[in-house]
Amino acid sequence: MSEFLKAMAFRHACKAFDTEKQIPSEQFDSILEVARTSPSSFGMEPWRLIVVRNPNLRKALKSACWNQNQITECSELVIFTTDNDTVRSDSPYVRKMFERRGLPTEAVDMYMGVYENYLKPIEEDEILLENWTAKQCYIALGNMMTYAATLEIDSCPIEGFDKEEVEAILDLEYGHSVAVICAFGYRSKAQSEQKRLDLKQIVEIR
Ligand SMILES: Cc1cc2nc3c(=O)[nH]c(=O)nc-3n(C[C@H](O)[C@H](O)[C@H](O)COP(=O)(O)O)c2cc1C
Known part of the structure; x- marks a missing residue:
């Protein structure tokens, strides 16, 4: 089995x-x-990660996270927040992110136009914008969990929380929101058997 698939089985x-x-x-x-x-x-890169080590903050978060023990018992707790305001199409941040590619001004302007067309209908609705930035966090989350598994480090992705409560506890800046949470550490019990649908149930060849 490849090292990657071993990590997928370990996680x-x-x-x-x-x-x-x-x-x-x-x-x-x-x-x-x-x-x-x-x-x-x-x-x-709309993600802004908060690593919570303070035990009192962890305790407060636990009650906003369905009282899940992972919040206080894991070794490292990562809160994936997003900076939704800076990715709006009229933000100087966006131009800077394109400019850092070292492209000529016309190419940057072209990217800005494509970006604005894409984001306009999304950024008009705060929830759509938060969902768009949150989607990016899930890519990082998946990579982190699988990579951690290659180091035999365990993890638990956590969506079971009261978003508003968690955001209030963390006292997030205006325009920032919480996307997802992940606990990292080491298992204290053997993992249960992995249950998954078969490939033929989820893949269709056309
Ligand atoms: C986005 C996401 C959110 C999740 N939220 C929670 C959670 O709040 N608490 C929890 O115990 N498990 C949570 N899980 C774990 C899933 O229940 C679990 O991944 C799924 O049942 C498959 O089990 P396995 O990951 O152990 O193979 C979450 C998983 C994902 C991907």
Whole structure:
């Protein structure tokens, strides 16, 4: 089996973490590096990650996250937030992100036009915009979890939370929102058997 598929088999949504085991900092840094180098639509990198280590903050978050133990028991807790305001099509940030590619001004202007056409109907609705930036976070999330599994580090993606409550606890800046949460650490129990549909149930060849 390829190393990648081994990691896919190792990864599971870890519910019970070993509270005695901490992820070595170089390894956790490398998991964050995987987020940083993940792809995003138009290269806008709208994710802003918050690593929560403060035990009191973790406790407060736990109650806003359906009281899930992973929040307080994992070694590292990552909150994927998004900066929705800076990716609006009239934001100077967007031009800068295109300019950093070293393109001539006409090419940057062309990208800006395509971006504006694409984003206009999305950015008119706050929820659509938050969903668009959140989608980018899920790419980083998936990469991070699978990469962590190659290091035999467990994870649990978490969508079970009250978004408004979590955002209030974190006192997010205007225009920022919470997309998803991920707990990283080491399992304290064996993982249960992986249940999945068969390929033929999910793939159609036309
Ligand atoms: C986006 C997302 C959100 C999830 N949210 C939670 C959660 O809040 N709590 C939890 O225990 N598991 C959560 N899960 C885990 C799924 O229930 C789990 O991945 C699925 O049942 C398959 O099991 P496995 O990952 O162990 O193979 C989430 C998974 C994903 C992908």
